[in-house]
Amino acid sequence: MQRPGEERRPPGTLARVAVGASVGRHTDHRDSVRMASKRISQETFDAAVRENIEEFEMGPDEAVREATEQFESQGVDLSTIVKTAPRVSADGPEEPEHDVLQALDALREAVACSQPQEVLVPLARFHNQCQEHRPCRFLAAQKGAYPVLLAIWQLAMAGDPALLLQALDTLAVLTDGQPDLLDAQGLQLLVVTLAQGTGAANLTCTALRLVRHVCLKHEQNRQALVKAGVLPLLTGAIVQHGRCADVVREACGALRVMTLDDDIRVPFGHAHTHAKMIVQENRGLKVLIKAAEAFPDSPGILGELCNTLSRLAVRNEFCQEIVDLGGLGILVGLLADDTNHQDLMKQVLSALRAIAGNDDVKDAIVRAGGAESIVATMTRHLANPQVCEQSCAALCVLALRKPENSRVIMEGGGALAALEAMKAHPQEAGVQKQACMLIRNLVARSQAFSQPILDLGAEALISKARAAHRDCEDVAKAALRDLGCRVELCELWTGQKGNLAL
Known part of the structure; x- marks a missing residue:
C-alpha cells in the first residue's frame, strides 16, 4: 500500500x-x-x-x-x-517460508535427537522437496543441508541400512549439479560405504550415483576419489552385481565420468591416466565385455556398456584388446541384429569408430562385415541424424589410409548412403561434416572412385554443405579438391609483406 x-x-x-x-x-x-x-x-x-x-x-x-x-x-x-x-495473512504478506527450508529445519531437529527411527520421516520429506525442483536443492545447500545429511550418514553407518540408503539417496539428489559440496569427510565415507556395501545392490547403486554426481565437472573430486581407491570398487560393483541392470548402468556412468576432462577451472585433467588405470589395473575392458554377455536383450544396458568402451579405447593396445576379448563380435552382431533401438545403434557405431583408431582393428572390422553392417544401419535409420552422423564417422575412420577398405565401402553402397544422409539432413552440421570427410577419405588414395561419386551428385551436395555450415568449410574444400572439382584455395598469408611487429 x-x-x-x-x-x-x-x-x-x-x-x-x-x-x-x-x-x-x-x-x-x-x-x-x-x-x-x-x-x-x-x-x-x-x-x-x-x-x-x-x-x-x-x-x-x-x-x-x-x-x-x-x-x-x-x-x-x-x-x-x-x-x-x-x-498473505490478515496482517499482510508474510516472509516466504519455502517448503524445502521447513523440511530442512524439521530434519535438523530430528538429527539433534540422535535417534535413527526419528530421522526417516523428515528425511523422506526433505528428499522429496529436493527431488521435485532443482532450485530447492540449491537453496537447501546454501542453508547448510550438506552437514546435516553428513551427520545422518555417519549415524546410519552404525548399522541402520534403511537410513543409510535414504541418506545416500538424498545426498545424491542434493549434489546433482553441486559437486563442490563434497568434502574430505564425505569422500572417505563414500569410499568406505562402497567397499562395505557390495552385498546390497540398491545401496551400491545409490553410492555409484553419488560418485557420478560429485565427479561430474569436478576434477579435484575425481582425482581425490581415484587416489582413495574408488576405481576397483567401480569395476568390482559390475563383477559383484553383473546381472543387476541398475548397478551396471550406474557403474558405467561412474566409470565414464572418471575419463572426462570437463572442469573448466583446471588447465588439464587426468582423464587419460584414469582410463589407463581402469583398463590396465582393474581389467575394465574384460569386465565390461563380460557384462554385455549377460544382457543380450537389454538395449539400454548394452548402450551404456558400448558408450563406456568408447571412453576407454584411448590407446592402440586397448582397441586391440577389445577385439581379442570378443568385443568386436558383439558390436558387429548388434548392428547385424537389425534392431530398431536407435540409441543403441548410435552407441555401437561410436564404439566401432573409437576402436577403429587402430589400423589393424580397421581391417578386422571390415573382415568381420562391419562396413556393410554400418551402411545397412545408416540406410535403415536414415531419418535419425545422430545415427547418420556416427555411421559416416565410423566409415570415415575405416577408410582412412586404407584403399582396400574404401573399395569395400564403395561396393557396399557407403558413398550413396552418405550422400542420401546429406540430402535428408541439410541443416545438421555434424552429418554434413562427417559425410564430407568420408567422401574425401574414399577418394584420397583411390582416384578411380571420384567419377562414380560425382555421378551420384556429390559436388552439389558438398558445395551446399560448405555454404550452409561454417564448420564444413575446410573438409568440404578438401573433399572437392580430392574429387577433382574446381575449388578456390586461398593462401591467407605468405610471409612476404612486411615484418611482424613485436
Whole structure:
C-alpha cells in the first residue's frame, strides 16, 4: 500500500536495483555456458516479490511473475531460484517460508535427537522437496543441508541400512549439479560405504550415483576419489552385481565420468591416466565385455556398456584388446541384429569408430562385415541424424589410409548412403561434416572412385554443405579438391609483406 506523501515507484524498481548491487557469477556445474550468467540471491528475489505485493498491491502469483520477468529481462539466471509467493495473512504478506527450508529445519531437529527411527520421516520429506525442483536443492545447500545429511550418514553407518540408503539417496539428489559440496569427510565415507556395501545392490547403486554426481565437472573430486581407491570398487560393483541392470548402468556412468576432462577451472585433467588405470589395473575392458554377455536383450544396458568402451579405447593396445576379448563380435552382431533401438545403434557405431583408431582393428572390422553392417544401419535409420552422423564417422575412420577398405565401402553402397544422409539432413552440421570427410577419405588414395561419386551428385551436395555450415568449410574444400572439382584455395598469408611487429 502506498504511504501518504510517498512517491510511487514503477514496478520492478527493487529488482533493477538488486541486480546492480547483487550481481554475481553463476558457478553451476551442470552447464558451463551459464558461467557467464548473472545471478542473485534467494533473499533478493523474495524481497522483490514482497515489494510488488506491498508497494504495488499485486496478488502473490502476479508478484512472482513480475519479479521473474524483471530479473530475466536484465539477463539474470533464475534457474536456481525458488519462485514461491509468500503467504498473505490478515496482517499482510508474510516472509516466504519455502517448503524445502521447513523440511530442512524439521530434519535438523530430528538429527539433534540422535535417534535413527526419528530421522526417516523428515528425511523422506526433505528428499522429496529436493527431488521435485532443482532450485530447492540449491537453496537447501546454501542453508547448510550438506552437514546435516553428513551427520545422518555417519549415524546410519552404525548399522541402520534403511537410513543409510535414504541418506545416500538424498545426498545424491542434493549434489546433482553441486559437486563442490563434497568434502574430505564425505569422500572417505563414500569410499568406505562402497567397499562395505557390495552385498546390497540398491545401496551400491545409490553410492555409484553419488560418485557420478560429485565427479561430474569436478576434477579435484575425481582425482581425490581415484587416489582413495574408488576405481576397483567401480569395476568390482559390475563383477559383484553383473546381472543387476541398475548397478551396471550406474557403474558405467561412474566409470565414464572418471575419463572426462570437463572442469573448466583446471588447465588439464587426468582423464587419460584414469582410463589407463581402469583398463590396465582393474581389467575394465574384460569386465565390461563380460557384462554385455549377460544382457543380450537389454538395449539400454548394452548402450551404456558400448558408450563406456568408447571412453576407454584411448590407446592402440586397448582397441586391440577389445577385439581379442570378443568385443568386436558383439558390436558387429548388434548392428547385424537389425534392431530398431536407435540409441543403441548410435552407441555401437561410436564404439566401432573409437576402436577403429587402430589400423589393424580397421581391417578386422571390415573382415568381420562391419562396413556393410554400418551402411545397412545408416540406410535403415536414415531419418535419425545422430545415427547418420556416427555411421559416416565410423566409415570415415575405416577408410582412412586404407584403399582396400574404401573399395569395400564403395561396393557396399557407403558413398550413396552418405550422400542420401546429406540430402535428408541439410541443416545438421555434424552429418554434413562427417559425410564430407568420408567422401574425401574414399577418394584420397583411390582416384578411380571420384567419377562414380560425382555421378551420384556429390559436388552439389558438398558445395551446399560448405555454404550452409561454417564448420564444413575446410573438409568440404578438401573433399572437392580430392574429387577433382574446381575449388578456390586461398593462401591467407605468405610471409612476404612486411615484418611482424613485436
